[in-house]
Amino acid sequence: xxxxxxxxxxxxxxxxxxxxxxxxxxxxLSNIQWYxxxxxxxxxxxxxxxxxxxxxxxxxxxxxxxxAKKNSSLHITATQTTDVGTYFCANDSxxxxxxxAGTQVVVTP
Amino acid sequence: DAGITQSPxxxxxxxxxxxxxRCHQTENHRYMYWYRQDPGHGLRLIHYSYGVKDTDKGEVSxxxxxxxxxxxxxLLTLESxxxxxxxxxxxxxxxxxxxxAFYGYTFGSGTRLTVV
Numbered sequence: 385x386x387x388x389x390x391x392x393x394x395x396x397x398x399x400x401x402x403x404x405x406x407x408x409x410x411x412x413l414s415n416i417q418w419y420x421x422x423x424x425x426x427x428x429x430x431x432x433x434x435x436x437x438x439x440x441x442x443x444x445x446x447x448x449x450x451x452a453k454k455n456s457s458l459h460i461t462a463t464q465t466t467d468v469g470t471y472f473c474a475n476d477s478x479x480x481x482x483x484x485a486g487t488q489v490v491v492t493p
Numbered sequence: 494d495a496g497i498t499q500s501p502x503x504x505x506x507x508x509x510x511x512x513x514x515r516c517h518q519t520e521n522h523r524y525m526y527w528y529r530q531d532p533g534h535g536l537r538l539i540h541y542s543y544g545v546k547d548t549d550k551g552e553v554s555x556x557x558x559x560x561x562x563x564x565x566x567x568l569l570t571l572e573s574x575x576x577x578x579x580x581x582x583x584x585x586x587x588x589x590x591x592x593x594a595f596y597g598y599t600f601g602s603g604t605r606l607t608v609v
Binding site for chain 2: 417419425426427428429430432472474480481482483484485486
């Protein structure tokens with residue numbers, strides 16, 4: 385199945401700063417989902433992107449699907465300590481989702 | 494999430510013993526999945542089910558079997574546990590239509606399994 389690569393693997397962010405994490409594929413994706421997992425917790429569904437160039441916002445989080453549907457990004461503005469965790473993207477592979485390795489985000493006050 | 498529970502939450506077992514993990518849902522969702530999570534690998538699909546008695550393999554199914562005799566229960570069995578199966582196991586449910594998950598997966602709280 386299609387595999388997605390997430391970069392960076394780790395992201396250290398100062399509180400109040402912005403950052404972006406990326407999800408890339410060598411092939412065209414049908415759709416992308418994003419999940420957040422807090423330390424010691426379980427993954428929680430954030431959003432699904434389906435259309436080429438689609439942009440969705442959830443408060444300080446902005447999700448984008450590339451025009452060629454080969455990449456996606458998650459941009460967080462004014463990072464807060466509550467943003468700590470690992471962010472995963474997942475692509476639909478014949479009805480089953482394959483997850484990237486995740487971006488682990490650490491926020492320093 | 495309240496609609497999906499996993500048991501046990503933690504387990505330590507010896508190499509070579511069989512182990513069964515249970516996933517129970519109250520959402521009446523058709524699709525259920527077992528993933529394992531290991532550092533650097535994200536979540537990898539072990540097995541999934543698309544209905545009662547309908548199951549299929551994922552990318553890391555060797556050494557695992559599953560059963561689904563009721564809509565609400567999906568069991569994962571490690572036939573003869575090995576140290577490489579030490580991991581955190583997550584069950585997930587999804588309300589799929591024609592194989593497309595519209596609402597995303599809902600994950601259970603996980604089972605931390607240690608094989609010694």
